[in-house]
Amino acid sequence: MKRAGSLSLLFCIMSSSASVVAAPTADESAIIKIERDMAAGQTVDAVMGSWDKDAVWYDISPGEVVGLDAIRKDFAEQLKAVKNIRVTILRLKAEADNKIGYAYSTLHLLADGSDGKPNLVDFVFRQTDTYHKRHGNWLLTHQQISLPVDLRSGKAVFDSK
Numbered sequence: 191m192k193r194a195g196s197l198s199l200l201f202c203i204m205s206s207s208a209s210v211v212a213a214p215t216a217d218e219s220a221i222i223k224i225e226r227d228m229a230a231g232q233t234v235d236a237v238m239g240s241w242d243k244d245a246v247w248y249d250i251s252p253g254e255v256v257g258l259d260a261i262r263k264d265f266a267e268q269l270k271a272v273k274n275i276r277v278t279i280l281r282l283k284a285e286a287d288n289k290i291g292y293a294y295s296t297l298h299l300l301a302d303g304s305d306g307k308p309n310l311v312d313f314v315f316r317q318t319d320t321y322h323k324r325h326g327n328w329l330l331t332h333q334q335i336s337l338p339v340d341l342r343s344g345k346a347v348f349d350s351k
Contacts, residue, residue, distance in 0.1 A: 214284065215286065217286035217287070217288065217291060217323070217328070218284045218285060218286050218291070220286075220328050221284040221286055221291045221292075221293050221319075221321055221328055222282065222284050222293070224240045224293075224321075224328060224330070225279070225282055225284065225293050225295060225319065226279065226282075227239070227240075228240075229277040229278075229279055229297065230277070231275075232273075232275055233269070234262055234265050234266045234269060237265065238258070238261065238262055238265065240327070240328060240329060240330055241258055241261065241329065241330045242258070242322070242324075242329035242330060242331045243257065243258045244256075244257060244258070244331070245257070245258055245261060245329075245330055245331055245332060245333070246331070246332045246333075247261045247264070247265075247332075247333050247334075248332075248333070248334040248335065248336075249264070249335050250315070250335050250336070250337060250346075270304060271303065271304055271310070272301035272302065272303060272304060272310060272311055273301065273302055273303075273304050274301060274302040275299070275300075275301040276299075276300045276301065277297050277298070277299050277300075278297065278298040278300075279295055279296075279297055280295075280296040280297060280298055280314070281295055281296040282294075282295040283295070286321065286323075286328075288323065289322060289323050290320075290321070290322055290323075291320070291321040291322075291323070291328060292318065292319060292320045292321065293317075293318070293319045293321070294316070294317065294318045294319075295316070295317050296314065296315075296316055296317075297314065297315055297316075297317060298313075298314050299311060299312070299313055299314075299315060300312050312348075313337070313348035313349065314348065314349055314350050315335055315336065315337055316335070316336045316337070316338075317333065317334070317335050317336075318333070318334045318336075319332070319333045319334075320332040320333075337350070338350045
């Protein structure tokens, strides 16, 4: 009976320690802040404040955009069509060591048309960002945006969570 009680106590300790999530490190917290700031941004400058000059962007549209100036131009073109952008972070995870980091998230984007049409854009997407630390600052080096695809229809799934 004593052994069964000890095993039960050990199981309870192991179970409770398995559910403990470590607090983010200072580097992870810095990346999480960048991710939250980007999600809250309403302008190109607000969204791209921590991007590296040689960043690569894989947006939902085909192809890739390379370099901060090209990304800024492409992003500005997209923002012309919308206003009152609301991004809700549904899930966000970041990890980093002292030089390299990444974040992945699931986000819900809602935006009105620049003509005033409410909720012109409304979809859930996935985002993966990679970072490197330069001169004490985290810089986004690559961002990939994606949508799940329904393989039966071949169409994007805009309301996946």
